[in-house]
Amino acid sequence: KNWNCTGLELTEEQRTAREIYFTMPDHDVNLKAEFVTPTNKLEVTDAKVTLKDGGAVADLTAVPVGTELKAIAYEDTETSVFKSWSCTGLELTEEQSTARVVYFTMPDHDVNLVAEFVTPTKPDPAPENYKLIVSYAKVTLKDGSAVADLMAVPVGTELKATADEDTETSVFKSWSCTGLELTEEQRTAREIYFTMPDHDVNLKAEFVTPTNKLEVTDAKVTLKDGGAVADLTAVPVGTELVATADEDTETSVFKNWNCTGLELTEEQRTARVVYFTMPDHDVNLVAEFVTPTKPDPAPENYKLIVSYAKVTLKDGSAVADLMAVPVGTELKATADEDTETSVFKNWNCTGLELTEEQRTARVVYFTMPDHDVNLVAEFVTPTKPDPAPETYKLIVSYAKITLKDGSAVADLKAVPMGTELKATADEDTETRVFKNWNCTGLELTEEQRTAHEIYFTMPDHDVELTAVFEVPATPDPDPTPDPKPNPDPTPAPGGDSDGGGAAIVAVAAVGGAAIGVGAYIAGTTAYLKSVLPEGMAIPANRQQLAVALWTAAGKPATQSTALFNDVAADAAELQAIRWVVDTGLMSAQDGSFKPGSRVGRMEVIRTWKTYQQRG
Known part of the structure; x- marks a missing residue:
């Protein structure tokens, strides 16, 4: 459509030209080509056009390509009778050309659609031709040849009407007609023969969605989403259903399903809850129960009910009896494989505690507790891909973008939606320090x-990402000056009571006066290099600081089993983070450690001094 830009002046002619030439100014420029959905003109004469669902068309002079439309010719009058459609820019079948109502899709060019009417001839004292309107069926002469004109069928013509073919969701039921008497047998026959009477006839083949009977015993059946089934005696073919066996009692325990008209897998047959699709025939579904044996004084075996998954012993061998699993047995549960219409989401269990990581893992290991367990692998229907564009522009300033695994992005101007990315701000220098992202x-x-x-993760639109830097403020690690300054302000690193911190104080401030950025960087670098473990970089965030402290302490063990919202349970740095929080050197708030939060050099120095003072 046109160009939209910031930081560049374009003439009106340039703004709408597909190709433009310009000279880079002395500032940033953001240049965006804007596009619109193509539209075309639809001219209609002696007819009304609406959307396919009956809604109004916003603007007939600009109809989007691909819009599904319905055109209806005006009603007949005494002096004007609809004959056919005349159109330019649209191809109609012979049947559509003479139908009063036509459905079509807007093409990629203008369309002119005219409903043509003719003046009806004055009726003879005894008219010989009459109109035959047919819906959802085909009419021919008795011998199978075509009828010349359904708008003028001679009286006495012998005809044959055949209803359209059935589909999976539509089955012929009967004929509905005006102006023609049918026998009860003819009314339900797909093909009928009749003679054209001396008046108009309206003949319509009626279809219904096929249904079948579902009988259920000792169980409850609902729709897949939990909604009620309208009528179990007439369930539409293809309906997605869920059957749940009645609850166990002291004298009755669910054993398996017994069914007629439905094939169940061995796993489904013993699952309390089964999902299935209504077939094209009747189904009889019975939940069978057995009388439970009286429990031993101290039972050692418990029931393990599993749905949509396979359970084996830890070594992969079969479990002897899922209805009697010994306490302490080490087990492995594996969710069923994904399909095109069903993708594993998580585990839903009763009688077993799973970590957040286990809950979303397809394979989980666990030990049988001293009570029954119900373990269900839950699946979701994958969403259909969005018809919107799949790639978008990613503009980056003062930073580097890679894929999550560190590999290069193929094209920052066309990044696929959903791509997992990593952005790293440029390194700090002596004159600038990273502040935040804009x-x-x-x-x-x-x-x-x-x-x-x-x-x-790349969203479904363009992204502009800028790393913002600032000139660092002069550090002041000790804002309250010592009234009795040390006559020797430059002790050897690690040789004074504050763990070498005075060295950086002497570099960072002299008599309370501020010094330059270069001195700040040089002073803090010298001090931190003297106290950090050999070969370790100066920490830039909280996670790196925790690892540095833990490493300097000799990587001690900790009794803490704490987990954090923002640290993975299997992260290599988790032990270090637990240790610094457990010792009080660093803190966590509301279950979050904020491992990626930036830490300044003075904060690193203060934390290190605290660690050294604790000895």
């Missing part, structure tokens, strides 16, 4: 906004 088209948490490195 972005358009992407929502970041407060923690992400200030993290030097962030992970995100």
Whole structure:
């Protein structure tokens, strides 16, 4: 359609030209080509056009390509009778050309649609021709040849009407007619023969959705989404259903399903809850129960009910009896394979505690507890792909973008929606320090906004991401000056009571006066290199600081089993984070450690001094 730009002046002619030439100015430029959905003109004469569902068309002079439409010729009058459609830019079948109502899709060009009417001839004292209107059927002469004109069928013509073919969701039921008497046998016959009477006839083949009977005993059947089934004696073919056996009692325990007209797998046959689709015939479904044996004084075996999954012993061998699994047995549950219409989501269980990681893992290991367990693998229907464009532009400034695994992005101007990405701000220098991210088209948490490195998923629109830097303020690790300054302000690193911190104080501030950025960087670097473990980089975020402290302490073990919302349960750094939180060197709030949050050099120095003072 046109160009939309910031930081560049375009003439009106340039703004609408597909190709433009310009010279790069002395500032940033954002240039975006804007597109619109193509539309075409639809001219209609002596007819009304609506959307396929009957809704109004917003503008007939600009109808979007692909719009599904319905055209209805005006009603007949005494002096004007609809004959056929005359159109330009649209191909109609012979049947459509003479039908008063036509359905069509807007093509990629203009269309002119005219409903043509003729002046009816004055009726003779005894008219010989009459109109035959037919819906959802085909009419021919008795010998199978075509009828010349259904709008003028001679009286006495012998005709044959054949209803359209059945489909999976539509089955012929009967004929509905006006102006023609049918016997009861003719009314339900797919093919009928009749003679054209001396008046108009309206003949319509009526269809219904096929249904079958579903008989259920000792169970409850609902729709797949939990809604009620309208009529179990007439369930439409293809309906997705769920059957749940009645609850167990002290004298009755569910054993398996016994069914006629439905094939169940061995696993489904013993599952309390089964999902199935109504077939094209009747179904009889019975939940069978048995009388439970009296429990031993101290039962050692318990029931393990599993749905949509396979359970084996930990080594992969079969479980002897899922209705009597010994306490302490080590087991493995594997969810069924995904299909085109069903994708594993998580486990839903009763009588077993799973971690958040286990809950979403397809394979879980567990030990049989001293009570029954019900384990269900839950699946969801995958969403159909969005017809919207699959790739979008990613504009990045002062940072590097890679895939989540660190590999290169093929084209930042066409990044597929859903791509998992990693953005890393450029390194700090002596004159600038990373501050935060500024972005358009992407929502970041407060923690992400200030993290030097962030992970995100490409949304369904363009994204502009800028790393913002600032000149660092002069550090002041000890805002309250010592009234009795040390006559020797430069002790050897690690040789004073504050763990070498005075060295950086001497570099960072002299008599309370501020010094330059270069001195700040040089001073803090010198001090941190002297106290950090050999070969370790200066920590830039909370996670790196935790690992540095833990490493300096000799990687001690901790009794803590704490988990954090923002640290993976299998993360290599989890032990270090638990240790610094357990010792009080660092803290977590509301179950979050904020591992990616940036830490300044002075914060690293203060935390390190605290660690050294604790000895």
